[in-house]
Structures are given as structure tokens and as C-alpha cells.
């Protein structure tokens with residue numbers, strides 16, 4: 155670790171002030187916490203399991219922080235963030251800072267420790283966790299603050315100051331980062347029992363005194379800059395919400411005097427009104443903008459930027475894994491320099507690097523050429539600095555030229571471009587793709603063949619993934635067992651799952667997906683244009699990380715992907731067996747996507763590959779095909795004005811996959827969220843024959859759409875029980891649920907199924923739960 159290196163604070167400052175010309179103006183918005191090999195994940199989980207002490211966890215964390223700070227200092231970064239580390243989530247850290255602990259966690263004042271903190275994050279034996287939700291349009295999830303008029307705010311976590319001091323003691327001057335007061339409130343929800351109409355912003359006056367205390371303490375500790383993250387400024391805010399920013403920063407102005415204040419925004423353009431508000435804030439020294447996703451922001455800046463203020467230009471993408479096009483960024487930066495002045499431009503990342511992978515150095519298995527196109531967090535830090543140096547007239551020629559070579563190779567590489575695919579995808583644009591017959595006629599044709607009872611039962615796809623199964627897949631991948639042995643093991647598993655479903659008397663079967671580790675990776679591995687990393691983890695929530703595939707080139711399907719297993723499974727039963735695919739939008743939204751063409755184009759390419767698969771399944775005699783679009787909603791843009799465009803190409807992509815099948819082939823889709831009231835018309839427009847959706851955690855929400863009169867003519871299976879919990883629902887409970895659905899949906903379109911796939915559950919839970927589910931369906935069939 156850094157602590158063991160013979161670097162005194164004097165030594166470092168000598169390094170940093172020894173440059174012949176002016177200091178390079180470089181800044182990093184935030185950095186991943188997990189560590190290059192997920193060190194924090196393992197330390198957290200071991201602590202939670204009682205296998206290691208709080209000291210052990212703190213030690214690992216301190217080492218991670220110091221190595222990150224040192225890495226940035228060594229790279230030459232001028233504005234290095236602190237307090238972007240978290241044991242769980244930065245919004246929860248802010249809740250702790252403000253002492254806004256919901257009473258059920260039994261906090262009695264004092265500095266908030268691991269006990270209370272992790273209880274809020276994960277629940278404890280007697281109290282469930284606080285709610286978690288997606289951080290803007292990322293795959294990161296934050297803990298939603300629960301606030302109301304009763305909350306007594308107090309300064310209860312000194313983490314920001316402690317981390318600032320910790321870095322300082324290592325000889326590194328940092329910019330403490332804090333979630334801004336207005337964004338904090340806008341990201342909160344009213345606590346239970348508090349009226350929905352309660353204005354969270356009315357609490358501004360209550361939290362600002364704590365912010366003032368924090369600022370005062372940071373100043374006393376020697377901070378010269380402070381960064382407030384106010385990303386909500388990129389959302390659609392009304393004038394009342396915008397006024398809250400003006401109010402908050404006027405209120406803080408006197409406390410902030412003597413400090414340089416950076417207000418950081420990210421993830422999208424700052425709308426014109428918000429830009430006006432932001433750039434008129436009192437007491438602010440600089441503004442940070444995402445210029446990767448914020449091309450309109452660039453125009454706003456060109457149209458007028460307050461003189462004497464710093465512009466933190468986020469030109470290095472924090473949301474992706476691609477190496478920066480340095481030459482093109484430098485052009486942008488030079489143009490900006492002409493507007494804001496040489497000494498007021500700071501090169502930065504588009505957002506926190508939290509949303510990208512950590513360090514490319516650990517990718518030993520990646521193809522060399524592809525690797526040259528990539529930059530993870532550690533490499534992005536170097537890019538930011540190289541750009542800042544180039545602006546200051548100290549261009550690192552070797553670095554720029556190898557970057558240019560990589561950019562050129564990416565543009566011309568035959569592994570990126572597949573002319574046929576490009577042509578086929580381009581031909582799709584502007585035209586419509588729909589099945590020829592309408593859904594009710596199709597359902598009739600399908601029913602003639604399928605002969606299903608009313609309230610047909612099915613499951614979503616996966617069955618429990620046992621240790622044995624995981625081992626078999628792992629050993630096959632590592633070539634420790636032969637293909638023959640592998641096929642035998644998987645075949646046995648499928649046969650077991652088929653028999654079980656027949657015993658349970660389920661109507662439409664699944665093969666259980668034992669050959670898949672992940673619903674996107676499984677397809678990505680078989681499609682051209684995808685690459686996989688070994689350590690490219692990104693934090694999703696708490697200690698959980700995901701490892702998205704990288705889509706680097708035109709996507710095509712060299713050969714059938716699922717036909718072997720699906721037709722084998724179909725051959726084991728007389729009942730219909732669902733072919734099981736992941737849809738193009740979900741594959742796109744759960745990958746790192748190429749940035750050299752519009753996302754829609756990549757999505758169309760994946761759609762064509764899945765279309766081939768659908769048609770091959772149909773040819774092989776599979777008559778029911780499920781195309782999961784679990785992540786369709788996740789791709790929804792942050793701003794209302796952009797939603798229609800996204801939904802249009804996303805839904806179009808889905809339809810492309812199955813527009814060519816016969817009327818008698820039944821297309822299912824599945825979605826993992828129930829809050830789709832706002833996108834219901836797009837869902838109808840997907841034109842699937844049957845949709846199964848998560849529902850049981852928020853019954854009323856979903857059904858209310860239909861109660862309000864939306865006509866849904868296709869088959870629909872709102873989940874009748876929650877698969878995220880080990881709890882086994884009773885027959886009565888499920889029957890009750892179905893009855894509630896029957897009150898708003900026609901009995902001839904209703905399906906009976908769980909919320910989602912069963913892969914995380916145990917057979918001891920799945921068997922009785924499904925048995926009760928089938929019993930409930932049969933009970934109601936008699937009553938209809």
C-alpha cells in the first residue's frame with residue numbers, strides 16, 4: 155500500500171509544484187470503491203458474515219483509498235476527490251452525515267457506526283433494509299432517504315472530514331465531495347405515514363445548518379475546494395425546484411466564503427433554465443458538466459459563461475470503457491478555453507468513474523487490439539491528465555500518438571465492421587416491422603394448437619442453480635470435463651426439471667436454463683462483436699457488482715445458440731416447451747455499448763441476430779418462444795423529451811425479432827418491474843402474444859393501469875408471488891391475488907406464473923410454491 159512508500163508529504167508537494175509551467179488543471183469527479191479485484195466486496199462480505207473484524211474492514215478500505223489517491227496524485231491530477239469512497243452508498247453516507255436515521259433502526263445519537271449504517275443498508279434480524287433505487291439511468295443503486303417533518307437533523311457522520319484529513323496526512327490535498335443539499339432532498343421520499351404531498355424541499359432549511367457545520371469543519375481542516383454533486387439539475391425540474399438551488403446556495407454563501415466551490419452535474423445535458431439557475435448561484439467558483447452526453451450543454455456554454463468562473467469540462471466518459479479520442483477532446487477543450495479563459499478551464503471526467511470498470515491492467519485475457527481501444531478508471535485518470543498537459547502546452551507526443559493509432563485501428567478494424575450487418579441494420583430504419591395478423595386472431599390460432607386450459611400456468615425460465623450445476627459449467631469452461639460429460643449433465647438436469655413440471659402439472663414448460671450463467675453473457679459469448687473481461691466489475695449496489703460484456707463490433711450470429719437445448723427439452727415432453735431468449739434491448743442495456751454509432755443501430759443489429767434465432771427455433775418445432783426484455787425500462791432516458799425516441803426504436807427492435815413467425819407461434823416476453831404505467835402504450839406496442847411481469851411486490855400499481863381503462867388484449871401474467879424471498883405463499887394467498895387480477899383483467903387473457911426466474915431459490919422453496927400456484931389456478935378454473 156501507499157503508506158509503506160517512503161513519500162513524505164513534503165516530497166509529494168515538491169513533485170507537484172516542480173513543473174516548469176502552470177499547474178495542469180485536471181479533475182476527477184469520483185472513483186470506483188471496490189478495488190481492482192473487488193477487494194472491498196470481499197472485505198464487506200466477510201465482515202457481514204462475522205468472519206472478520208471491523209478493524210479488518212477499515213484496514214482494507216483505508217488501503218484502497220490511499221492507493222487510489224496516490225494513483226491520482228502520481229498521474230498528476232490537480233483536483234483529487236475524497237469522500238467518494240463508501241462502505242455502501244454515497245447517498246446513505248449523506249443520510250448518516252445528516253443524522254436522518256429512520257427511528258426503526260434504534261439510533262440513539264452520537265457518531266453513526268457500522269451497526270446502524272449497515273442496518274439501514276441491509277436490514278437486520280428484526281428490521282428490513284431501507285428502500286433502494288436506481289441512481290439516475292445507471293445500474294448503480296442508492297438507498298433512498300426517508301424524510302418527513304418529524305426528522306431531527308444533526309451532524310452525525312464526520313466521514314467527509316475524516317477522509318479529507320486522511321488524505322492530507324498522506325500528503326495529498328483533496329476536494330471533498332458531498333451530495334448537494336437540493337439533490338439530496340429531490341432524491342428522497344416521504345417517510346411512511348408522511349403525506350405524499352409533503353414537500354421534501356421544505357426541509358431545506360433544516361438540513362442546511364448541518365451542511366454549514368460540515369463546511370466549517372472542512373475549512374478548519376484545510377480544504378480549499380469543495381465539490382457538491384447536484385446531478386438532479388439534468389432532470390426535468392420545475393421553477394420551484396430550481397429556486398431551491400438558488401435559495402440553498404445563497405443560504406450557504408457566507409459559510410462557503412474562503413472556499414472554492416464546485417457544483418458538479420452529470421449524466422445528461424443541463425436544460426437551458428437549469429443552466430441559467432446554476433450559473434447564477436451565489437458563492438460558487440466552478441461548474442462541472444458532462445460533455446460526453448451533454449452536447450447541448452456545450453452550446454449553452456458557447457452561448458455564455460459567467461466570467462471569472464471555472465469550467466470543469468467532463469470530456470472523458472465515466473460511463474463507458476472506451477479510450478478517449480484525445481485529438482477530438484482537445485479540439486473541444488481548445489474551443490472552450492477560448493470562451494472561459496486559459497486559467498479557468500479544468501479537464502474532467504463526464505461523471506464519477508464509479509460507473510466504469512476499474513483497471514485494464516488486470517485484463518490479461520483480452521485480445522491485444524481490442525485492449526488498445528479501451529480505458530478503465532485507472533486509464534481514464536491518465537487520459538484526463540494527458541489532456542490537461544496538452545492544453546498547457548506539454549503534450550505527451552508518445553501518448554497522443556499511440557492513442558491516435560488505437561483510434562484509427564478501431565475505425566478500420568475488420569473485426570469491428572461487418573458490411574452485411576451494417577446494410578441489413580440500416581435497411582430497418584424508417585420502416586415498420588409487425589406481425590401480419592392482429593393479436594387476438596393470433597391467440598385464437600395458437601390456442602387451437604396449444605389447447606391450454608383457462609388461467610394457464612407457466613414459469614419465467616430458470617430453475618434453481620445448484621452448486622453442482624455451477625461446478626459443471628465451470629469445469630466445462632476450464633476444459634476439465636469433456637463436452638460429452640457436460641452435455642450429459644445438462645441433459646439430466648433438464649430432464650429433472652421437465653419431470654418436476656409435469657408432476658406439478660404446469661401447462662407451459664421451461665427447460666430451466668441450467669446451461670446459462672447469465673442471461674446476457676450466455677448470448678454475448680455466442681454472438682460476434684462481443685468481448686468479455688475478467689475483472690471488469692462495476693458496482694451495482696452495496697457489495698454487488700456486475701461485469702457487463704463489451705460490444706465492440708457489428709453483431710452477428712455465427713450459428714444457432716439455443717436450438718440444441720430447446721429442441722432437446724421439447725423432445726422430453728408432450729407439453730409446450732418455451733424457447734428462451736434474451737431480447738435485444740436487454741442485451742444492449744446490460745452491456746458496455748460501442749460509442750462509434752448510435753445505440754439504436756447496435757440494438758437493431760442484435761435484433762437481427764435474435765430474429766435468426768427465433769426463426770431457427772420455430773423451424774425446430776418450438777411453438778412458444780419467450781424473448782425476455784427485463785431491462786427495457788432501464789434504458790429510458792432521464793428526460794421526458796427523449797423518451798419517445800428511445801421507446802420507439804427499443805420497441806421496434808423487439809418487434810423485429812419476431813415479426814417473421816407464423817401466427818401459430820406464440821411469442822412471450824417478460825419484464826422485471828411493475829412500474830410501467832407510464833410506458834404501457836409502448837408495452838402494448840411490443841405486440842407480444844403473452845407478457846409476464848413482476849407484480850407481487852406492488853400489486854396495486856400494475857393493476858391500476860388496467861382499472862383506469864387501458865385495454866390489453868394480449869395474454870398477461872402478472873407475477874402471483876415474489877421470488878426474491880424464500881417465503882412460500884399459500885394456495886389461498888395466491889388464489890386471492892389471482893382474484894384481484896380477475897377483477898380488472900379478462901379471464902381469457904390471464905396467465906398464472908411467478909414474478910421472475912427461480913434461479914436464486916432452493917428446490918425446497920420452489921416445489922411447494924409452484925405446487926400451491928398450480929392448485930390456486932385449478933381452484934379458480936372451477937369457479938369461472
Ligand code: GLN
Nearest residue numbers: 614615616784826911912
Ligand atoms: N428467463 C430469465 C430467468 O428466468 C429471466 C430473468 C430475468 O427476468 N431477470 O432467469
Ligand code: ZN
Nearest residue numbers: 825826910911
Ligand atoms: Zn424477471
